[in-house]
Amino acid sequence: MKAIGAPCSDSEGLSVSIVVYHPDIAQLSTTLASFGAACDLLRSVRVGLPVELYLVDNGGLPAMHAALHALHIRGIACTVISGRGNVGYGRGHNLAIERVVSRYHLVLNPDIDLERHALIEALNFLDAHADAGLLTPWIGDNKGHQQFLCRRYPTLLDLFVRGFLPAGPRRLFTRRLARYEMHDLINERDIVWDPPIVSGCFMLFRTDVLKQLAGFDARYFLYFEDYDLSLRAHDVARVVYAPAVRVLHHGGGAARKGSAHIRMFAASAYKFFNRFGWKWL
Known part of the structure; x- marks a missing residue:
């Protein structure tokens, strides 16, 4: 573990964890630069706010000296956690969460x-x-169009249609998917309280809430760990969609990433439904 700068003081500040596995270096650098710019603006109004970044290397992370130095000179403490192997997405974040x-x-x-x-x-x-324990933002795609990543509880059919059907057949399920993705409530203007499931690409927690939940369930290697954590979060705090918070997301679905990801998706779906209940149609 390599650390640069001082960590947050007790019960102060903002910490961030990013888990990577053979990352796209250009995209990761852009993400870190956008995070740094957002921190600059944040600390212009919250002078002296401690901010720390944990970059968890599950494998294949090259030296990021320039990008991390750019954060360090902004006063952001940076720690790289490596040497554990590919422990999975949720467990990787937990390596940081247990320290913050x-x-x-x-x-x-x-x-x-x-x-x-x-x-x-x-x-x-x-x-x-004060009742909000988990916040999810407005999320756009590469073209700035809204991605509907808040979810109602899924059925197996919803997951199959959204994740694996080609665009043509998927149009037959447009109304069904719109309901699953909460198109009736989620928009660019309105705050929405308690969406059942939110995306793991940006989950801002009160740290005491996240600690109470013990972070992610490490039984998920990849996929559905955010579904699981979202549903458990409702037991201890309120979840909120706040569209004034805006980010862009450049990710892709499991089917587009090949057969290994499809297998991991299926294995995690099985664990999720076994825990929270099966819904077929």
């Missing part, structure tokens, strides 16, 4: 670009709403 003592913790994907006001808006919202 911040007030807020952000679970962030390496394919997310933060809008410059994102962190200001997010922390202001949580400061103003």
Whole structure:
């Protein structure tokens, strides 16, 4: 584990964890740069706010000296956790979560670009709403179109149609998928309280809530760990969609990543439904 800078003081500040496995270096660098720019704006109004980044290397991370140095000179403490092998997405984040003592913790994907006001808006919202324990933002795609990543509880048919059907046949299920993706409630303007499931690409927690949940369930190697954590979060706090917080997401689905990802998706879906209940159609 390599650390640069000082960690957050007890019960202060913001910590962030990013888990990578053979990352796209250009995209990761862009993500870190956008995070740094958002931190600059955040700390212009919250002078002296401690911020720390944990970059968890599950394998294949080259030296990131320039990108991490750019954060360090901004006063952001950076720690690289490596040498554990590919422990999986949730367990990788847990390596960071178990160390943090911040007030807020952000679970962030390496394919997310933060809008410059994102962190200001997010922390202001949580400061103003003490009952909110997990915040999810407005999420756009590469073209700036909204991605509907809040979810109602899935059925197997929903997952199959959304994840694996080609675009043509998928149109037959447009209304069904719109309901699953909460198109009736999620938009660019309205705050929505308690969406059942939110995306793991950007999950901003009160750290005490995340600690109470013991982080991610490590039984999921990849996929559905965010579904699991979202549903458990409702037991201890409120979950909120706050569209004033804006990010762009450059990720892709399991089917587009090949057969190994399809197998991992299926294995995690089985664990998820076994835990929370099966819904077929």
